[in-house]
Amino acid sequence: MALLEITGLSKAFGGLRAINGLDIYVDEGEVVSVIGPNGAGKTTFFNLVTGMETPDEGSIVFDGQELVGLRPNQILQLGMARTFQNVRLFPAMTVLENVMVGQHARTRAGLLGAIFKTPSQRREEREIEERSKEVLSFFGTRLAGYRHDQLSMVLSYANRRRLEIARAMATSPRLLLLDEPTAGMNPRETIELTELIGRLRSERAYTIVLIEHDMQVVRNVSDRVVVLDHGVKLTEGSYDEISTNENVIEAYLGRPAEMGA
Numbered sequence: 001m002a003l004l005e006i007t008g009l010s011k012a013f014g015g016l017r018a019i020n021g022l023d024i025y026v027d028e029g030e031v032v033s034v035i036g037p038n039g040a041g042k043t044t045f046f047n048l049v050t051g052m053e054t055p056d057e058g059s060i061v062f063d064g065q066e067l068v069g070l071r072p073n074q075i076l077q078l079g080m081a082r083t084f085q086n087v088r089l090f091p092a093m094t095v096l097e098n099v100m101v102g103q104h105a106r107t108r109a110g111l112l113g114a115i116f117k118t119p120s121q122r123r124e125e126r127e128i129e130e131r132s133k134e135v136l137s138f139f140g141t142r143l144a145g146y147r148h149d150q151l152s153m154v155l156s157y158a159n160r161r162r163l164e165i166a167r168a169m170a171t172s173p174r175l176l177l178l179d180e181p182t183a184g185m186n187p188r189e190t191i192e193l194t195e196l197i198g199r200l201r202s203e204r205a206y207t208i209v210l211i212e213h214d215m216q217v218v219r220n221v222s223d224r225v226v227v228l229d230h231g232v233k234l235t236e237g238s239y240d241e242i243s244t245n246e247n248v249i250e251a252y253l254g255r256p257a258e259m260g261a
């Protein structure tokens with residue numbers, strides 16, 4: 001059975017069918033890219049999988065367990081983490097604190113325990129700090145030691161995006177959902193992030209679903225590509241298969257129109 005098995009997923013906002021009868025599976029260890037024009041329903045798909053939106057219909061089974069009806073923090077605890085299309089960090093917290101805060105939802109002590117500390121909670125806090133530093137070390141010099149105490153708002157844009165990935169990694173998820181991780185990055189940063197996504201799989205054994213608009217990134221990291229358009233799956237397959245599919249080309253470029261004189 002697939003790690004993530006989605007069937008008949010639908011979600012409407014008013015009259016708009018953002019997701020419409022979607023079937024998607026993700027096998028353990030795969031990197032699957034979800035692509036499609038603006039408004040295709042990609043982010044809504046992530047919101048449904050992570051419990052931030054409730055589907056009108058359909059089933060989302062993760063590691064054999066039905067997720068529909070669970071709250072976002074319950075889904076997080078089952079081993080799923082995401083990043084957002086627009087960076088969502090705590091600007092007035094340090095780099096290290098931003099990574100640590102993602103894990104408090106998972107600890108017994110919880111967020112309140114992080115404020116009113118008992119000895120056992122202090123131990124838990126130290127473990128969280130160690131794990132957070134270990135995760136930050138994955139990013140090499142980009143988020144190295146001297147940066148741990150800097151406020152996240154002083155980081156470069158690319159580093160803030162890296163920090164978001166670090167925060168998602170810190171909860172030790174099996175499935176990582178990345179929403180346009182290279183958006184707004186320059187070509188060099190994009191290449192670096194592409195390599196990082198490869199390392200997330202090869203060194204950390206994550207299963208990854210990636211929403212991505214940069215086709216070079218999609219080509220380089222994907223085992224499989226799912227193409228969405230108007231909330232439905234247009235096609236899926238290898239990069240070579242989907243990039244030569246006429247329906248896909250049409251969804252991106254529009255129907256050929258007759259050019260006036």
Ligand SMILES: Nc1ncnc2c1ncn2[C@@H]1O[C@H](COP(=O)(O)OP(=O)(O)O)[C@@H](O)[C@H]1O
Pocket residue numbers: 013016018036037038039040041042043044045
């Ligand atoms: N909370 C919401 N309320 C109303 N409409 C929404 C909401 N979220 C998304 N939509 C609409 O659903 C469609 C799909 O949006 P989205 O999933 O963000 O697309 P994508 O990420 O592929 O660009 C868009 O038309 C968007 O305006």
Ligand SMILES: [Mg+2]
Pocket residue numbers: 042043044085
């Ligand atoms: Mg989106």
